[in-house]
Amino acid sequence: MSNLDRQSAPSLCGGRGFVAAEPVRELLSPRRVQLGESTEVRRLLPNLGRRMVGAWAFVDHYGPDDIADEPGMQVPPHPHMGLQTVSWLHEGEVLHRDSTGSLATIRPRELGLMTSGRAISHSEESPRPHARLLHGAQLWVALPDAHRDVEPHFQHHTDLPTVTAPGLTATVILGELDGAPSPGTTYSPIVGADLTLARGTQTALPLDPDFEYAVLSMSGEAHVDGVPLLPGSMLYLGCGRTELPLRAESDAGLMLLGGEPFEREIVMWWNFIGRSNDDIARARSDWMTGSRFGEVKGYDGPPLPAPELPPVPLKPRGRVR
Template sequence: MQVPPHPHIGLQTVSWLHDGEVLHRDSLGSLQTVRPRELGLMTAGRAIAHSEESPREHARILHGAQLWVALPDAHRSTDPAFEHHGDLPVVTGPGFSGTVILGGLDGAVSPGTVFSPIVGADVTLADGADVRLPVEPDFEYAVLTMSGVTEVDGVRAEPGSMVYLGCGRRELRLRADGTSGLVLLGGEPFEEKLVMWWNFVARSGEEIRRAREEWTSGERFGVVHGYHGPPIPAPALPDVPLKPRGRVR
């Protein structure tokens, strides 16, 4: 993995690995190797830049997910920050264990900072497990299959697939055909309209244009020290207006 310095605004990045390592550097001066089942949580807020690369000595396989969480309007210009949490809470039951990445699940709460009601949990199911996870009826949910095959609410989910589940349930049934791993994602429906372009989450095309100009001119985002190589240049803006879009189109 070799991702040179690049900018973000208006979001959090959630780095979660099953295999391999990622070396994180950012314009705050953070330097951290993120390893499997450790949370690397970067809050971009008003502006941050970072790089991501495999360490010089690294595992043969890199397998994980990076999730982007849009910050609500009241917090999208918050101070940038980076958190690393290697000791996360775990919930267990017959045939399963779940590491709480963000938010809370079944009474266990992650130490990671959140700005809206959300949850992320890494769940491992034993062969033949038939589990009913407690969930919040006001949250909408999705399941991302990381390994093995899981039956999610009656739907067979192969590795790399995501099942969207919507709202209105108090429990989620999971059945494993062999050992399997998945990430449960959820939160209150996000009703704000967003403009997402390149690495930016904003509320208007003008805000995107300004962020792009400031990255190109070297303003606002700071410098990622220690990375050997130039930053990623911003791509050209499209010829059409960037319009805010919401959950309903």
């Protein structure tokens, strides 16, 4: 999914200087962003207070939206560099096309994982016809230095492992949870899981104390380590935890995001992740001149133009503002 903000501001992320080395409870409120004609998203990362959780660098939550009489998601071809995109749905479908020739319809609880490497372009749209409701999350994972220039590729996994406990089903999206590994390719120590809790459930999820974590609320009402979390909000949890207490006040859906703190400082601007102003400027120029990022075939419409770069050079900084 693209960042469609035409006044795109740089996000200066990464580095371990501001990682909470102990458990914390930091509630992050979303910023509302219009995505195309009929989809509004709630942006949780980058946030005014916190920019990354492990290698997770971008989190949008959208829906549930009634799109029965709407076009739904319509995101024209746009570029990515230096990251992986994770498409995750609770309701609806998203048709993915990219410049490697991939074509896939992503459905609820299926993993759409696109690794941009040095350069890729893709589009996302609601199929025609499409389901009445659209509800999901779009996330980005920053690639470490050793893998920033890997060959671009797309993976679609329809059968993901689960971890269960009374009242809890955890689907492992990326990485490993309680010994269950996802088939999705990762390039740094990371975990992502979709948690479904039945009303009245009270349980604890095992965690890695070396990881930092956050929990995104997708639906319902749940208490995460004693903090009530409503849909569209995210709780940053820091490091140093061996388990996470969960209690569901209603049927609830959550996403657990975590990983080793991302050591390298990065620059994230529009749909690119780089290490310097030159990285970003070169990527923008390549996209606008039609080189490097390839062509998305089959989408009915022109590609997105890149916004103008800020008047001052972009510099990598820390994880929080």
